[in-house]
Structure formats: structure tokens, C-alpha cells
Amino acid sequence: MFEEAPKLRDFTCHHGDLASIVLPWAQLAHCDIGARPMAEYLAILPKLPNLVKLKIELSFHDSAVPSNETIVVLPRLTKLEIDMIPDPSALLNHLTLPSLADIRHDTRWTDPHSWFDTYSWDLSSVRSLVSRSSCCVTSLALPITLISIDEARVLFSLTPELTRLESNHYSDGNWALFERRKGTNQALLPKLKVLRMDFVRGTHVGPAFMKTIISRWALTPQEKELGAVQLERFIYVVPTRLDQGDLRGHNHRCRFLLALQAQGLDVKVLEINVDGPDDSDEEYLNYEYNYHGSDDDDHSDTDSSSYEDDTDDEHDLFD
Helix, strand or coil, X not given: CCCCCCCCCEEEECCCXXXXXXXXXXXXXXXXXXXXXXXXXXXXXXXXXXXXXXXXXXXXXXXXXXXXXXXXXXXXXXEEEEECCCCCHHHHCCEECCCCCEEEECXXXXXXXXXXXXXXXXXXXXXXXXXXXXXXXXXXXXXXXXXXXXXXXXXXXXXXXXXXXXXXXXXXXXXXXXXCCCCCCCCCCCCCXXXXXXXXXXXXXXXXXXXXHHHHHECCHHHXXXXXXXXXXXCEECCEEECHHHHCCHHHHHHHHHXXXXXXXXXXXXXXXXXXXXXXXXXXXXXXXXXXXXXXXXCCCCCHHHHHHHHHHHHHCCC
């Protein structure tokens, strides 16, 4: 029916038999494909040489995984987004993506407190994909708590150009990955500018989080002289679904922000999403901070000066 559609570039199919659909596959640039057997994916992907963005939903019940000898090359694909399955190795082991820059694995299904935790996360397929493709990954979204620190360190050594990292459910051990090495300016993922964190409800944003963020992004005296704006250093933090007592209270929230400010941290954006009073609605608290900007910027309706005395203990944690 659509064999001749010269302007067709986007295709979405969550149901139906792909083999029965007639399309000008070679000209498609974006595809969103719903859950189906792995064999169907590997049959249709070779028909998409000009694909730039691919979003697929994998089923963890699919047992018919083809031989590892099957390799599909998508030379122009820059973004790969995978939903549903905790371990995408069944697909990644069959792909070579030399232009890949953005890898996204939907982390909604990786709550370590849920039944889904029984499925292991094998990072080797991601490492192999990056290594085999010789691609330059700049954006990565992974459920970091389902992998070991050593595995993550190896992967990050293959992605030195990474500027954006998203994950969820961080633990104290995970935070240690991102600390700046004492006495040096060296750190894993040296070009990282955006760090997005999705915390499950009840997660406590405590000293381990603060210590890591400050060690990584706090400006040195020399950097302060240059000016943070010139350095374009910022952090983007998104803790979601926190208990109201964690960040909703004005006192704790101001202590959290003032502790960062006291260390010279240049926080351009801090977005906090907490559960509402009935646990069904969510409140979005958006802050834009540039501590090296003008003094008359008004970022909050709360007078933070009244909480200065309360922050002394918090500051001592990071001296």
C-alpha cells in the first residue's frame, strides 16, 4: 500500500506482522517498533540502512534468540532506545552501529525493590556493542544499580566523550564512581556535564550524594578566578518520587542547596519532583541556579538566609 511514499520517513508499529507490511523501508529514518520475536527484528533491520533513530520494545519471554553469527550493520543510526527488558543482550549482540551516540535503556522496570530484580543485567553486551562499533557515545541511560561498579568502570572507560548520563536508584558505591580523585582534577567521564538521577520514593539524599557531587563539580580556587560561566560547568539533578520529608520541607531543601552553594558549586539547574500529599499527584519544583551570576536573581520564594545557621553541620561533612 505504501510502497511508493517518497516523503515517508517515520514509522511506528506496535502490533501486526511486519513481514506483511509493504513500505519503502530503505528511506525510513525513524522507527518505533513494539514487542515481537527477536527473529522479526533481525529480519526487518537489514532493510533500514538509512535509519537514524530506533526505538524497540523487547520481550523478556522471547526464547528464540538467533545465532550470534547474525550481525546487522546500521551505518547511520545515532540513537537506540530500548524498552521493557532488563537485559538487552539478545539484540545488542547482533548489532554494529558505527554512528551511535545515544543509548537509552528504559529504567522504569529496574526498581531494585520490585520482582523484576530477579532478572540480571549483563553489561557485557553494551560494552561489546560500543567496542565493536567504534562509536562515540555522548549520551547514555542505564539502570546502574543492576550492574557492578567494576562493570560500569569498564564501560565508562570506553565512553570518554560522554556528556550526559542518566540512571536511577544510586547507592553509595555507585556514587564513588563519579568522585574526583583526591588532589587531582581527574575523574571518570571527564566531559560529563549532565547527570540525571531518578530516585525511588523513600530514597534519602544524604552525605554520600553530596560528597560525590561536591568533589566532582565544586570549583577550584583557580577555576573560580576564571569564572564558572566561562567553564560552562553545570549539573542537572532530577531526584524523583522522594518522600515529602526528604526535600519538601523548606529547612532541608535550603540546607541541601546552601550546602552546594557553600562549596562553590555552580548549579545551573536543579529539578526536584516529589510525590504530592495523596501520593497520586506530583509536584514539580524547578530551580535554576547560577551562583556566579547577578546578585539580584530570585530563584525561590523561600528566604534562605533564615536557615544559614542550620547548614553548619551539613557543611562540615564535606570539609
